[in-house]
Amino acid sequence: LRLNSLVGKPPTLFDFHGVWMTCRYTGNWDALQTFQARPDDILIATYPKAGTTWVSYILDLLYFGHLSPERQKTVPITERVPFLEVTNLTTASGTELAEKLLTTPRLIKTHLPVQFVPKSFWEHNCRMIYVARNAKDNMVSYFHFARMTDLLPEPGDWTCYFQSFLAGKVPFGSWFDHVNGWWRKRRTYPKLHFMFYEDLSEVTKTEVMSGVKFDSMRNNAMTNYSTYPLMKFDVSPFMRKGQVGDWKSHFTVAQDEEFDEDYKKKIDPTLHLRTEI
Template identity: 40%
Template sequence: MLIMGSFNYIHYHGLMFPKESHNEKSLEYFEKFNLNDDDLIAITYPKSGTTWMQEILPPLLRGGDLTAVKTIPNWDRVPWMEETRAPLVMDKIPSPRAMVSHMPYQLMPPSFFTSKAKVIYVTRNPKDVLVSSFHFHKMASFLDEPGTFEEFTDKFLAGKVLFGKWTDHVKSWRNPDLGERILYVTYEEMIQDLRGVLKRMLNFLGRQLSTEALDSVVNHCSFKNMKTNNMSNYSLVPEEIMDSKKSSFLRKGISGDWKNHFSPELDDKFTAAIQEELKDSNIKFPWDDE
């Protein structure tokens, strides 16, 4: 099941996980995890809006109450199912529980497939995912140095990065067996119309908020406000683990920053590789025509 990898990573079913937040015990816990029918999982490929979802979900599930978001670190209020904190905090979360995961569909625990737990899958333009991941590797001491941007792009396209290929992850979660259990949103939609996306999420969850409560959640969950929330901006993490002098964890929160990093040649190469991977999937994204 588990093979020890490089100094910084372990390998699990062929995927790279950082040792800083994953170990054999946490992955065994994940495999045996018992999901409840009213659980909600936000699934993301890394650097696609996970922290944002950890900010959004508690107030949506608690009638707009922002207490947890202001007083509990995001990794404890909406924990990763597969990380080392999960066994310590998961049983303390009130029902309905919100959690996050970077896992592909086929590696979810058996209880996921027999439960009615719902999924919100957030996708982000892979070019911006790449840029965000590149900067994260620069500031996180527990990850390998990314090398040049071009070198890191090659690793990304080959799937030699955390959680494997972006295209494999996206395709795995387009499984028709999920039916109405899954809601698809994009990071770009959240930037353009956060209120509209939150209303879609509430409808998906069968919940309602008053206009005033929704206004409050939308305001609090803006990137500008989230960046100043010490329970969410990773400022609680020691500098020797995540060095904000090299790059802030919540960096820009925009779409299209890739245009500041890609040469025309690299853009063509990257686009062709992603299109080739997705050519038989019929998956379309709003950024495909950019």
Template identity: 40%
Template sequence: MEFSRPPLVHVKGVPLIKYFAETIGPLQNLTAWPDDLLISTYPKSGTTWMSEIVDMIYQGGKLDKCGRAPIHFRVPFLEFKCPGVPSGLETLEETPAPRLLKTHLPLSLLPQSLLDQKVKVIYIARNAKDVVVSYYNFYNMAKVHPDPGTWDSFLENFMEGKVSYGSWYQHVKEWWELKNTHPVLYLFYEDLKENPKREIKKILEFLGRSLPEETVDFIVHHTSFKKMKENPMTNYTNAPREFMDHSVSPFMRKGTVGDWKNAFTVAQNERFDAHYAKTMKGCEFKFRCEL
């Protein structure tokens, strides 16, 4: 089974991976349960990291329980669809309560049931410069995407919202605004890198859960980038090679803050900064591009 790198398909104006676009209709019939928890991010913003953290919390820090299945089975990816692999909705049917769900969808495509049921949401936002570098590498290794082209052209497409899932700028802003009407814990990737224990305690408080201090420390240790990169239950090395080619770039590549400096030219950085300032003008929250 070879993927031909199909072009993106627009749904309500949002460009999506062809296979994922096919799920948006059926997904609208999703019945959310009040005790569901949704992990939402723009791609390449710490989704797998947060999924593992929350699953470890739900399992009381028991490592063997978190090893019961790869992360994409433990935390169904709502809009996921790929030939020859169970879809996110199919995986969800096998998932007992309390369910962890994940999505990259913008609000315009989110199943209404999740909003109606006031399902709690943990949203992770990551600075745009590191996102676009990570996304470019991901496009290269995950063949369900169209060919990314050159780094320079991909950067332009990202700024214009012409990549899968559309505009990063709109995504981070609309989920921020959702906090006003919906239970959303809005976290920043950079804060999680800087002080994971502090952020995990915020998650516990948001979920109304408590764990012993040593369990929290254990979770911090086992959800470090190094540990997760070595863990076949989180590093996606068990995904079909036709779908993800780790010889091109590993799914878990660096997980750092500031890697964009190794990719951006001075001219690209200046152009990006000018566009960013204009697009994010008046935005009440700030991102850090280095620690």
């Protein structure tokens, strides 16, 4: 599978060590796995479309918002918080962007399952934040993202995508495996902070820092990915709604019942996520 096969058409899925992936996220694998983390790095981890950009922006403001107002207006969040495993065809890869970061600590984002995280992050005992979003809303958001970007395979219609998501046959694999894996890791790795998208959504409803509210970020060119290639904003915005409970406008009654049955079998029984607030 060659990287240039991604030019001009959506990438294809393949089984990569038991996880469905595309060349977009595995094409730089050797450099990724040998990436040298620093002890003060902060790794922001999520399943795709679970609040990564939101948390990245909040942390960037907390650590560096005081440095330069111009930085907030001119440097896209994709450069301030590099996407570690992404392989870009025309610009620097995620590992290259991370290595060039001048800020301390470096804020780095990833969608990798816990078993794929470069070992140097564990060896240096780096701080990590994992954000989990309830699976129903996550599925809907991922579906609309797949519709509007050439970074991902064509999703098909909603009914088709529903089955693909349940089977874990989407980039970065099963939502259940991903969330369960990171949830269990926190038991043995004390520097992993596990948080929930729904809690973040609830808090920012009354947050005085209006800039971190979802609507503000959606309209900000430095955070809404409008400067990033391969996005089809005529199909859907990158930051679409951000609502908790939007799944109700997509799931049929039959799909909801099928999902709930599958969910009971796969989710770690100690993990509780809210599907509405």
